[in-house]
Amino acid sequence: MSDVNLPIRPRRLRSSPALRRLTSETSLEPRHLVLPAFVREGLTEALPIGSMPGVMQHSLSSIRCLAADAVDAGVGGIMLFGVPEERDATGTAGSNSAGILNAALRAVKEEVGEALVVQADLCLDEFTDHGHCGVLDADGRVDNDATLLRYQELALAQAEAGADLLGLSGMMDGQVAAVREALDSAGREDVIILAYSAKYASAFYGPFRDAVESALVGDRRTYQLDPGNRREGMREALLDIDEGADIVMVKPAGSYLDVLADVAHASPIPVWAYQVSGEYSMIEAAAANGWIERERAIDESVLSIRRAGADVVLTYWAIEIAQRLNALNSRKVRPRA
Structure with a gap:
């Protein structure tokens, strides 16, 4: 027996799996996860994305x-992104009722009904031939207010196609107010607005741009946030809440846990976070090289986002994690004697 007098021993609460489970501060359940998914026009079967294994x-x-x-x-x-065969300067394929994203929304809604919250990315970058999230003016700059009109058109098309929730990811000033007005004026007060409020001009979007075959030349720094700005992320979230957002988002998640924690602490509405393509691909690449334990790294990365305050996490591992959680929980249930 040790002669050391230690009345406070935190390790007591870590001494068994049952105790660790009982004292766990952060939970992760399948319902906390949303799956981003890409639908490409012209495909007859699923096609692997080289930079995003799986x-x-x-x-x-x-x-x-x-x-x-x-x-x-x-x-x-499930959050759907469309990849059209043809693109133009104003992204007309995005608001076309027969366009790939709207067709996918109808297909998924028909398949799952109310069993899944069917979500649509509301932006122009997948549909424009220049790859920007908005309409360009004569000088090649993104025209904020002209873009809002296009967002309203996209919103009505996506609502008509069956989207339960619209993910406003373009980072235009006033986008939430504009879309809310369009929806409400059309009698679609039921459609939920998820505002990508604190969306940063991040280097971690690279694989996503492969997935949507982005035509972007240059960058999006005039509308996405500077990675060094913490307070600005909070300001954007508060503005979107005032404009009528139902949910606010921080993106990316892993490198912006401080911003996520700030927003979660202050927000009266749900806060979500997007574990983006680069975060996904880095873990997959490191695991493929044997440098990290894949499943533990995946689970830890998502749990940390929940710990920072996210009510829901968008992650490409959503189904895999959910299946693993379901299997784990089924093993914990002991039959009665």
Whole structure:
């Protein structure tokens, strides 16, 4: 027996799996996860994305199967991104009722009904031939107010296609107010607005741009946030709340946990976070090289986002994590004698 007098021993609460489970401060459940998914026009079967191992560009048929798998795993929602065959300066394919994203929304909604929250990315970058999130003026700059008109058109098309939630990811000033006005004027007060409020001009979006075959030349620093700005992230979130957002978002997640914690502490509405493509691909690459334990790293990365205050996490591992959690929970249930 030790002669050291230590009345305070925090390790007592870590001494068994049951105690660790009982005293855990942060939980992760399948319902806390949303799966981002890509649907590409012209595909007849799913196509692997080289820079995102395990993630696919989907056909209208395979996206139905993916959505059904998400329901079976208990995932909370699915966020759809469209990859059109043709693009133009104003992204008309995005508001075309027959466009790939709107067709995918109808397909997924038909497949899963109310069993999954069906979500649409509301932005122009996938649909423009210049790759920016808005309409360009005569000098090649993103025209904020002209872009808002296009966002309103996209919102109505996506709502008509069956989206339960619209993810406003373009970072235009006034986008939440503009879209809310358009929806409410059309009698679509039921459609939820998720505002990508604190979306940073990050280097971690690279694989995503492969996934949507982005045509971007240059960068988006005139509308996405500077990575060094913490207070500005909070300011953007508060503005979106005032404009009528139902949920606010911090993106990326892993490198911006301080911003996420700030917003979560202050927000009266739900706060979500997006674990972006670069975060996904870095872990997959390190695991493929044997440098880290893949499953533990995945779970830890998502749990840390929840710990920082995210009510929901968008992650490309949503189904895998949910299935693992379901299997773990089933093993914990002991039959009665």
